Amino acid sequence: MSVVGGDSLPMVFLRLDRDRSVYFPGDTLSGEFRIEGLSRVAINAIEVSVFWYTEGKGVSDRGIHAIWQFTTSERTFDPRRPQRFCTIVPRAPWSYEGAIVKIRWTVRLRVILRGLPSIVCEVPFRLGDLPPAGGL
Amino acid sequence: MAPASRNRQWLILFQKKRGEHRTISPRAAFWAELGIFLLVLLAGLIGLSILVSRIFLPYWRAINDYRPRLAVVREMRILEQKSEAGAVFRPEILVEFEVDSRTKAAWAFDPRTPLGNGYLPDRRAAERVLGSFRQGGLCLVYVNPENGTEVFVFRELPWWIWLVLFVPLSLVILGGVGLAMVVQAGKERSLLAQVTASSSRFLLKAGAASSQLWPTIPPPLSSQDSPGVRLPIRLPLMPTELGNFFGWFLGSLLWNGASLTVLTWAWTGVWAGQQDWLFFAFACLLVVVGAAWLGAMGYFVARQWRVGPTIVEISGQPLIPGGRYQVYVAQFGHVKVNRLSISLVCEERVVFPEGTETRTESREVAKIRLFRREAFEVRSGLPFEAFFDLDLPVGVMHSFRSPHNQIVWMILVEKVLVGLTPIKRYFPVVVYPRQSGKVTI
Numbered sequence: 060m061s062v063v064g065g066d067s068l069p070m071v072f073l074r075l076d077r078d079r080s081v082y083f084p085g086d087t088l089s090g091e092f093r094i095e096g097l098s099r100v101a102i103n104a105i106e107v108s109v110f111w112y113t114e115g116k117g118v119s120d121r122g123i124h125a126i127w128q129f130t131t132s133e134r135t136f137d138p139r140r141p142q143r144f145c146t147i148v149p150r151a152p153w154s155y156e157g158a159i160v161k162i163r164w165t166v167r168l169r170v171i172l173r174g175l176p177s178i179v180c181e182v183p184f185r186l187g188d189l190p191p192a193g194g195l
Numbered sequence: 196m197a198p199a200s201r202n203r204q205w206l207i208l209f210q211k212k213r214g215e216h217r218t219i220s221p222r223a224a225f226w227a228e229l230g231i232f233l234l235v236l237l238a239g240l241i242g243l244s245i246l247v248s249r250i251f252l253p254y255w256r257a258i259n260d261y262r263p264r265l266a267v268v269r270e271m272r273i274l275e276q277k278s279e280a281g282a283v284f285r286p287e288i289l290v291e292f293e294v295d296s297r298t299k300a301a302w303a304f305d306p307r308t309p310l311g312n313g314y315l316p317d318r319r320a321a322e323r324v325l326g327s328f329r330q331g332g333l334c335l336v337y338v339n340p341e342n343g344t345e346v347f348v349f350r351e352l353p354w355w356i357w358l359v360l361f362v363p364l365s366l367v368i369l370g371g372v373g374l375a376m377v378v379q380a381g382k383e384r385s386l387l388a389q390v391t392a393s394s395s396r397f398l399l400k401a402g403a404a405s406s407q408l409w410p411t412i413p414p415p416l417s418s419q420d421s422p423g424v425r426l427p428i429r430l431p432l433m434p435t436e437l438g439n440f441f442g443w444f445l446g447s448l449l450w451n452g453a454s455l456t457v458l459t460w461a462w463t464g465v466w467a468g469q470q471d472w473l474f475f476a477f478a479c480l481l482v483v484v485g486a487a488w489l490g491a492m493g494y495f496v497a498r499q500w501r502v503g504p505t506i507v508e509i510s511g512q513p514l515i516p517g518g519r520y521q522v523y524v525a526q527f528g529h530v531k532v533n534r535l536s537i538s539l540v541c542e543e544r545v546v547f548p549e550g551t552e553t554r555t556e557s558r559e560v561a562k563i564r565l566f567r568r569e570a571f572e573v574r575s576g577l578p579f580e581a582f583f584d585l586d587l588p589v590g591v592m593h594s595f596r597s598p599h600n601q602i603v604w605m606i607l608v609e610k611v612l613v614g615l616t617p618i619k620r621y622f623p624v625v626v627y628p629r630q631s632g633k634v635t636i
Binding site: 062084113115116117118119120150151152153155157158159160169186187190191193 | 263
């Protein structure tokens with residue numbers, strides 16, 4: 060679970076259903092988020108994305124696997140109630156800890172506010188269980 | 196673990212990056228590079244056409260269309276023509292010859308000069324030309340059958356004309372090859388853009404990515420793409436050495452073209468009596484460096500020829516972690532081998548900005564020994580052959596490709612040879628992720 064905010068600020072909760080953070084291709088990745096301290100009208104849009112990105116010496120690359128957009132125009136939408144998302148974990152690329160290339164996966168929640176900076180909350184996870192490179 | 200290696204991307208003339216700021220767009224860079232190579236090609240073609248039209252074409256036309264006659268030299272003169280650009284001089288000889296049993300006389304000249312039509316830039320050069328004729332002596336002239344007063348006389352061409360020919364030829368090769376490479380790179384970039392665009396559209400659909408085949412893994416060669424003789428798939432040779440050789444070859448062409456131009460210029464000065472020996476010595480030094488460069492290229496070609504080609508075939512692709520595959524290696528040539536070792540290597544490659552440059556770096560992160568043989572000889576017509584197994588461990592990363600990051604698997608054939616520097620040849624393979632879930636490593 061990842062929580063952003065607190066005290067007088069709005070709080071954003073993002074969590075995956077599984078306790079373990081390791082997933083394998085074909086697994087179901089699901090979770091939910093909720094937002095407290097913000098009214099529906101203050102939110103422009105909410106975006107949840109599952110993507111990989113590279114870290115290391117090279118320029119960072121990114122590939123989006125899945126993305127959901129929640130619009131707050133519907134009267135029934137209540138950000139304080141848990142909103143669910145679900146996808147099938149793809150076959151590649153696997154999470155990787157190399158010498159100059161690292162591949163990471165994450166679920167990102169982005170709350171786009173009206174007239175204010177966005178709030179971003181992330182839960183990283185691993186695709187596969189590869190050991191760090193350099194063992195061979 | 197091998198040390199990091201850095202390479203400059205030699206063909207990228209534009210599209211440099213300053214931090215995250217790109218100084219020029221890829222499309223603009225494509226057109227700018229295209230324009231530069233087009234200009235180089237154009238300069239070469241213009242130079243070549245001037246040389247051909249002023250030096251070689253007049254001779255070719257004369258020996259084909261004009262009548263050859265033996266003539267007697269009666270008089271000599273230098274014709275001076277003044278213009279805004281300065282005076283030019285044409286050495287001419289008055290010759291007597293017979294046409295249809297009648298004796299005729301006409302002023303003859305050699306039309307093959309850099310300025311064209313027999314004109315030279317200075318009087319002393321014209322005097323030197325006349326010095327090669329003797330009054331009362333005989334010479335071969337070519338008479339225009341339609342205009343009996345147009346008579347050409349041809350001297351032996353100076354040796355440096357052939358050096359001058361080398362300059363536009365280098366420019367034509369450099370411009371033509373550069374143009375082809377830029378066009379090819381443009382095609383690949385456009386293809387990549389199409390693939391990226393289609394991937395992006397696709398990836399935006401939640402959960403649908405699992406039905407798409409490997410957008411981040413390069414496609415493996417099948418037995419239909421590259422059939423082998425002993426095993427189903429023949430692996431292609433990664434053109435690392437060849438690519439470097441090509442770059443050095445183009446560089447040597449450019450260097451030698453430029454240095455020979457300077458030498459010709461210096462020699463013309465010395466020939467015309469302006470004895471600038473320091474400049475001449477400098478030009479000679481440039482040519483010596485160019486010759487050494489060509490010598491090094493010759494050594495490379497000789498080394499490749501002596502070592503001969505290497506063939507690597509494999510029983511299947513893509514490789515799956517935990518799988519066993521058979522590999523066949525054949526080494527041709529005529530060479531004594533101290534040690535031949537074959538490994539499966541994994542290399543990480545990245546592209547990153549450094550100052551105003553775009554650099555690449557690669558790092559070897561895994562090396563699995565497959566085969567080793569010491570002290571043997573390969574003879575012409577009798578290649579060295581070996582079959583062995585490749586057991587891919589379970590816990591290895593799959594091949595990966597994104598615009599700035601790559602994980603590449605290759606079969607590396609390393610040869611330590613008698614009397615030659617070690618040779619490495621890489622044959623890329625594609626590794627897919629394992630299909631089952633968690634395993635104990």
